[in-house]
Amino acid sequence: MAENITFRNHLFGSVHDFADDCGMEPLVQSATLVELIVALSRYTEEGVHLAPEMYLCENLNAMLKFLPGHSSIHLGDATNNADGVMKALKKAAPLAIDDWKIYVEMTDGQFRYGLFHGDLSPLSIEVDQVLLSGDEGATKVVRVHQAGEDCVEIRSFLGKKHNIYLSHKKEDEPPPGQYLEGLVLAICANVAEHIREPVQTFLRRALRQALLRSHGTLIAVTSKAERPKLLNDGIDITPAIDFAKTIEGVMSNDISTSELRSQMALIEGMVNSDGIVVFNPNGKLLSYNCFVVQAGKNASKVVGGARRRAYEALCEKIGHGLSAVYMQSQDGWTNFKKEAL
Amino acid sequence: MTDQYSLSVWEPPKQEIVPAKLTDPALIAGYAKQLSKREQSQVAQAFLAGNYEMATNFVWSKSMAALKKELGSLGMQFVGEMLGKPDFDEDDDPISSITEKEAVRLAEELGVVSSTEAMRLRHTQEIVAHFAGLDASEIDSEGIELDQLEAITSLKTCVTNILGKPKIEVATKFAEFRTALESETLDKEDTRVSMLLSSPYFFRKLSVTILLSVIKSEVGAKVENTLANLNTILPLVWHGLRDTEKWQVGHAYAEVFAAGKATATSGIKQALLKVKGFDFVPENLRSDSFVKAAEAMIRAHEGMNNFYNEAAPTRVLLNLGSTIPTPAFAACASATLAIKLGNGYGTSWAAVSIADEIIDKFTDDRWRYYLNQCLAGDVRILNKLAFQKPRDNWYSIVEKHKLNDLEIKDKLVAQLVAAAAAKSDTKLESARIALHKKYYGNE
Numbered sequence A: 001m002a003e004n005i006t007f008r009n010h011l012f013g014s015v016h017d018f019a020d021d022c023g024m025e026p027l028v029q030s031a032t033l034v035e036l037i038v039a040l041s042r043y044t045e046e047g048v049h050l051a052p053e054m055y056l057c058e059n060l061n062a063m064l065k066f067l068p069g070h071s072s073i074h075l076g077d078a079t080n081n082a083d084g085v086m087k088a089l090k091k092a093a094p095l096a097i098d099d100w101k102i103y104v105e106m107t108d109g110q111f112r113y114g115l116f117h118g119d120l121s122p123l124s125i126e127v128d129q130v131l132l133s134g135d136e137g138a139t140k141v142v143r144v145h146q147a148g149e150d151c152v153e154i155r156s157f158l159g160k161k162h163n164i165y166l167s168h169k170k171e172d173e174p175p176p177g178q179y180l181e182g183l184v185l186a187i188c189a190n191v192a193e194h195i196r197e198p199v200q201t202f203l204r205r206a207l208r209q210a211l212l213r214s215h216g217t218l219i220a221v222t223s224k225a226e227r228p229k230l231l232n233d234g235i236d237i238t239p240a241i242d243f244a245k246t247i248e249g250v251m252s253n254d255i256s257t258s259e260l261r262s263q264m265a266l267i268e269g270m271v272n273s274d275g276i277v278v279f280n281p282n283g284k285l286l287s288y289n290c291f292v293v294q295a296g297k298n299a300s301k302v303v304g305g306a307r308r309r310a311y312e313a314l315c316e317k318i319g320h321g322l323s324a325v326y327m328q329s330q331d332g333w334t335n336f337k338k339e340a341l
Numbered sequence B: 001m002t003d004q005y006s007l008s009v010w011e012p013p014k015q016e017i018v019p020a021k022l023t024d025p026a027l028i029a030g031y032a033k034q035l036s037k038r039e040q041s042q043v044a045q046a047f048l049a050g051n052y053e054m055a056t057n058f059v060w061s062k063s064m065a066a067l068k069k070e071l072g073s074l075g076m077q078f079v080g081e082m083l084g085k086p087d088f089d090e091d092d093d094p095i096s097s098i099t100e101k102e103a104v105r106l107a108e109e110l111g112v113v114s115s116t117e118a119m120r121l122r123h124t125q126e127i128v129a130h131f132a133g134l135d136a137s138e139i140d141s142e143g144i145e146l147d148q149l150e151a152i153t154s155l156k157t158c159v160t161n162i163l164g165k166p167k168i169e170v171a172t173k174f175a176e177f178r179t180a181l182e183s184e185t186l187d188k189e190d191t192r193v194s195m196l197l198s199s200p201y202f203f204r205k206l207s208v209t210i211l212l213s214v215i216k217s218e219v220g221a222k223v224e225n226t227l228a229n230l231n232t233i234l235p236l237v238w239h240g241l242r243d244t245e246k247w248q249v250g251h252a253y254a255e256v257f258a259a260g261k262a263t264a265t266s267g268i269k270q271a272l273l274k275v276k277g278f279d280f281v282p283e284n285l286r287s288d289s290f291v292k293a294a295e296a297m298i299r300a301h302e303g304m305n306n307f308y309n310e311a312a313p314t315r316v317l318l319n320l321g322s323t324i325p326t327p328a329f330a331a332c333a334s335a336t337l338a339i340k341l342g343n344g345y346g347t348s349w350a351a352v353s354i355a356d357e358i359i360d361k362f363t364d365d366r367w368r369y370y371l372n373q374c375l376a377g378d379v380r381i382l383n384k385l386a387f388q389k390p391r392d393n394w395y396s397i398v399e400k401h402k403l404n405d406l407e408i409k410d411k412l413v414a415q416l417v418a419a420a421a422a423k424s425d426t427k428l429e430s431a432r433i434a435l436h437k438k439y440y441g442n443e
Helices: A008-022 A030-041 A058-063 A082-095 A127-131 A180-187 A193-212 A244-249 A259-272 A307-314 B025-032 B037-048 B052-072 B076-083 B102-111 B115-133 B136-143 B148-163 B173-184 B190-198 B201-217 B221-240 B243-258 B261-275 B287-302 B311-319 B324-340 B349-360 B364-376 B379-385 B387-399 B411-421 B425-440
Strands: A053-057 A070-077 A102-105 A110-117 A141-148 A151-156 A160-164 A218-223 A235-241 A276-280 A285-292 A323-329 A334-338
Touching: A008 A030, A008 A160, A030 A053, A030 A082, A030 A141, A030 A151, A053 A058, A053 A082, A053 A127, A053 A151, A058 A110, A058 B364, A070 A082, A082 A110, A127 A141, A127 B261, A180 A193, A180 A218, A180 A323, A180 A334, A193 A244, A193 A259, A193 B261, A218 A307, A235 A276, A235 B102, A244 A259, A244 A285, A259 A276, A259 A285, A276 B287, A307 A323, B025 B037, B025 B148, B037 B052, B037 B148, B052 B076, B052 B115, B052 B148, B052 B221, B076 B102, B076 B201, B076 B411, B102 B115, B102 B287, B102 B379, B115 B148, B115 B379, B115 B425, B173 B190, B173 B201, B173 B221, B190 B201, B190 B221, B201 B221, B201 B243, B201 B261, B201 B364, B201 B425, B243 B261, B243 B324, B243 B364, B287 B311, B287 B324, B311 B324, B311 B349, B311 B364, B324 B349, B324 B364, B324 B379, B364 B379, B364 B411, B364 B425, B379 B387, B379 B425, B387 B411, B387 B425, B411 B425
Parallel strands: A053 A102, A218 A276
Antiparallel strands: A053 A141, A070 A110, A102 A110, A141 A151, A151 A160, A218 A323, A235 A285, A276 A285, A323 A334
């Protein structure tokens, strides 16, 4: 008789210690995590791909206290086992869009689930930054979400994090989203110190949301004031969008936060356009829909499509007009190269 | 810990600036070292000619300018922190930025003048403001004028406390501690931290205010030092802090969170986790608009022509909504009570009826909160109770809202309320002075 081979047992063992350390049974246990990880790796409803963020928490109210400006909606109750968590995912996932996230909490012997969001201001600190930073005495919470195609991230209030690859990727492969922070730092490198952190927070949020919906993109950071010559085909934004200036205006109440929301929408539109988006290290968005005309020296050695070739060509220009290059492929996996300091 | 290791309000050397029995304006003016000989002579001549309003106005203006200038030398940011005005920066002009009432309050808080002398300065300020606000027709038809005795008392108060001193010395010891809070990382064993713990409430409250102000407004090493110091100091003082200050910490967390300041958010969060203080984080920043309305009321109340200007901002607060968010309640209650109690000359009729509408909405729980958590540190209201008219208004509030029936944990506040219920001026003054002393640690 043929013996079936499944990665379930291996996965079960791999997340066992993580679940144990959280001390959140029955909500967070190996069986629940395995079900969620498999489901979220390629989650679709009615043929539409969804990437909801799921927060498993011991006490919703205790968790929301960390999030000024929050709101929550209770959707229903479920049994206190893996089936209950899967029911919560099924019912809530289509609604967990934009800033809404799914919660499941343990209460009185059963699970309650629904949706919540943190502060809706594009400037505010993101939910995961506050809840999953590993501070002593933090409220018990675990987040499970799809970080890229066939990759699910689990992260706990203890600061522990695992990326689970459900593909042929090697264990030492950097996870998707790994380089977003590097890109944000490169774009904000020359932003005035007093405003740098808010600009970083805004761009982190804006780029994360844009990249989540992207089918692949290339982003370059130029050390020059204008689009570099090697990108001699593209659309320049005049005047360039100065995020630091807008954010300073918002903080002094001269500009409405809705202006930042509209700029977030522009970032998303440009990231989803064909070609390369160009920022400079002063936190300005200079151009989009740009193309590299000349092939790189190593073009013939590159394995991959047009985006990969363009990425390699841009990487050759780092230190010569460019300070960083970021690429996200169609499946959500990323590459990043920056100028050595 | 003995008193010798505690921070205390700086006390000026007890030397007589103007002889107590001196009543001749010309001789008193001669002690005003900060006035030129010509100015001293002009003051004396004005008194001789019976121009008491002009003389008093001139002396008061010179006194306030000297006092504000000296307070400004401590740093306008520090002054802003003490006044709860975080928008002050070092380029602000102290003379135009600090109001007269604020200057007197700061002088008292920093120990430049004693509590008694501060009361005299406040009285002088009210006299000057009152006569400046009178219509010319009113003065002509009713023959209202400043009398000689009031003018001489005002002159003497100004010379004794401000103009008679070659330079006004302020609380440099605390100013140094303030610098250390942002430039060094203090250990909990540090003598200065131990000093703070045994100091009067005012200094502990001010230290928390300063730490939060620097965290919200600065960047780099200053923020890192103050965050480390907040994490050291907050757990040590938290138990003794009143809810007003605890809300202040929670509000600061919400502010930096909304402003995307990741380092500050993380640092305040760690401090709040240590003290289990997340119950004091507001769900949103809706309370900000209430606090701003309360600040506008105080500005009108403490500014010129207050009786005409108080009604509009008071109506703004009334129209903001029937439920004042808890984080803003201390500020709103203080401002509304200030309008309701008025000053030594009475109240603004137009504003008082609106203030009454606001006060009538205070539930017993809100009154309990104000009496247990706010009044002992609400120096503005306590100072008002030194004057008869505000005191009478306080008696009527206590009677109307049956405040004496509420459970009041603070013994001195309970005495203050009981004295008001019994309409005993003597007992009320005694409780008021005791509260003042407990707050500042001086007479």
